[in-house]
Amino acid sequence: MNNVNVLTISLLAFGIGSFSCTEKSKENIKKKGWVIDFIDEFEFFNDKNWQNQLLWVNDEDQCYVRDGEYNTREVSNGSLKLRLVKLDYERSCSSNVSKFGKYHPETQYVSGRLASKNLQEFTGGRWTAKIKLNRAGEAGMFPAWWILGARNNEPPIQEDDENICWPLPGSGEIDIMEHHGTHGGHTGYVGRSILPIGTCDDGGDWWTNQVNLLSNLSEYNEYSVEWLGNDLVFRLNGKEVGRNIGIAGKLLEPMFAILNYAKISKDHMDGEWEMEVDWVKHEKWVD
Numbered sequence: 001m002n003n004v005n006v007l008t009i010s011l012l013a014f015g016i017g018s019f020s021c022t023e024k025s026k027e028n029i030k031k032k033g034w035v036i037d038f039i040d041e042f043e044f045f046n047d048k049n050w051q052n053q054l055l056w057v058n059d060e061d062q063c064y065v066r067d068g069e070y071n072t073r074e075v076s077n078g079s080l081k082l083r084l085v086k087l088d089y090e091r092s093c094s095s096n097v098s099k100f101g102k103y104h105p106e107t108q109y110v111s112g113r114l115a116s117k118n119l120q121e122f123t124g125g126r127w128t129a130k131i132k133l134n135r136a137g138e139a140g141m142f143p144a145w146w147i148l149g150a151r152n153n154e155p156p157i158q159e160d161d162e163n164i165c166w167p168l169p170g171s172g173e174i175d176i177m178e179h180h181g182t183h184g185g186h187t188g189y190v191g192r193s194i195l196p197i198g199t200c201d202d203g204g205d206w207w208t209n210q211v212n213l214l215s216n217l218s219e220y221n222e223y224s225v226e227w228l229g230n231d232l233v234f235r236l237n238g239k240e241v242g243r244n245i246g247i248a249g250k251l252l253e254p255m256f257a258i259l260n261y262a263k264i265s266k267d268h269m270d271g272e273w274e275m276e277v278d279w280v281k282h283e284k285w286v287d
């Protein structure tokens, strides 16, 4: 063997050796446990993650508007702000339609609602958002962080399979952080999964699986829901604070995230109600 061949073989051997080494280290760093498969840290508004959702539900008082109109949405300094804003006049709201085809009446209140529908949808796993409110405990406040089955038939309807009415399987609902100002005081919020009662018209049972929880709403906290075996576990800053037992399998369907600030009553309010979101993420469990 001449020197050139020895060199070639050595180089080949070295090459093969380092290739195996690379494969091995790739194998070593392959993640296990909870792995993030979606995160939005709100460095900018990413329309690959979120779209406006305009509709009228729960007889809500506000009108959802698009794209941060009236300062209802802002992404700045690494966070999302959704605001319920009082205007000094009533504006029309025919863009918000109920499931019975009724148009929202004119209103002085406008707000933002974002959904990750058809953009970021996941089955099971764990959803978390880091959220704070500028104010809490005022009559009518109804900010929420929640997830909904991807086949839900409410607007925007963009694919043929979005034809299942709330809250039947395919259109299931899990509320991760919902603050009802009239009942929640300054620290109360709820988590829950909604139980379908039977048909579309029967609606859902939202009280059986409701867990009444406490947090310092005006400071940043991490609110999660996690599929754990056949249970749904609600977490506050990583700690279990509530559990819906034996229900998780019934909600193992692709779901999208919703962030919104509603006004659930006709009560008077002044100024702005704001929900600030530092980030939203979804994680999957890898064995």
Ligand SMILES: [Ca+2]
Pocket: 118, 150, 151, 158, 159, 162
């Ligand atoms: Ca879809």
